[in-house]
Amino acid sequence: MASPVPSLHSETASASPSPESPSSSISSYSPPDLNPSVISRSPSPSTISPDIARLQREHSNQGYIDGVTSGKSRSVQKGFDSGYPLGAELGLLVGQILGILQGLLTNPLHLQSSNNVSTPLSNSTISALDLSARNELLDLHSLFGDLYWNLDPTSGMISPNWLTGQSSGLSNSEIASLHPVIHKWLEITSNLIPPS
Template sequence: MHFQPIEPSAGDAYLSQAEGGGAVSREPEPSTALDPFDDVFGSTPASPTEHRDAQSAAHPSDMRRLQTEHATAGYREGVTAAKDSSMQSGFDEGFSLGATIGQRAGQLLGTLEGVSDAFKGQTSEAALAAEKLLTEAHEELSTTRIVSPEYWAPDGNWTFEVKAGEGEDVLFPDVANAHPLIRKWNDIVDEHINLWKINPSILDDDTGPRLDAMADEPLISSAPPAAKKPLDW
């Protein structure tokens, strides 16, 4: 009969050591067999639902919504208060300055248009030069070119050098005359005024002749009056 060999157990090792043998005690190795119930009863990480519940307990669900609403309302109130305190004053200053610059540009264009109209119908070199000069002036003295970011900062202040004309305060006419485009065309117009012997002071005289207003007279038609027909009810 064949007997299957028996593996030495931990108890045999201890007995051998007690009897004086040189055997060394060995600790039992952990079992590497898979537990069929490990995936069912084993430890699992914390549930995400429990984590969200803990956050909800610390931060109510409507806290974020309330913060957003209050931040939006505060921003709107701040913008409204800033508009009430600074919009009107900024508009008044910008309107007055823009009107002064526009008036000066209009005077320069009007002078050049007068010179060009004096040569209307002519084909001489002076007439062509006056027409070309007027075209360039209309292009450079346009609103788009005058208020371009090249000459103005985002906050509305000018970026070119301005010197006070009279006194220590800088006035709007000083800013208008110091604008690079206005200053350039002011020199060109002065040259043509001296060239064609133009007297600009005539434009300042309000006592010149004026056309009398025509009296309103009833219109007289030469066509015979049409006979009135009775209304056909």
């Protein structure tokens, strides 16, 4: 009498393989008959056991999930590595611009006019500039929207499109200061502070 083969669904299957179990030793595995007529025929779906079909689906699904997860983490890392240094420089400049405007709100300076007459900046003017700067500089779409960036779908690398090929040799700080929105606000704040 042949010993029963444990089922994959069996609750009573032991945790450790029995000596009769095919998984007890790889060396006890013997390949099926390699008759070419048998190899060339693929089994019809009706001849595949439900357990084998389920295992094939599970392995296929798990392989797909593993591949997507691995690919996604690699491409996300590439995008992060290419964008972080420039993004950090943009963040520093945004902080600098907003800091200057906040400083002017608490301690207004006098602007020099073209005829060397000193005129004070009104608090309402600085408040309006501060509000406008916050609306533009703290809006992610304003700084990081498709209008200013190119994404290479193959490599996952981003590049600023406001430089049109002139970025070689420029530091991240220089590239960030040339961003159209940042550049505009750097000019505005530099004009608010009289030269020393």
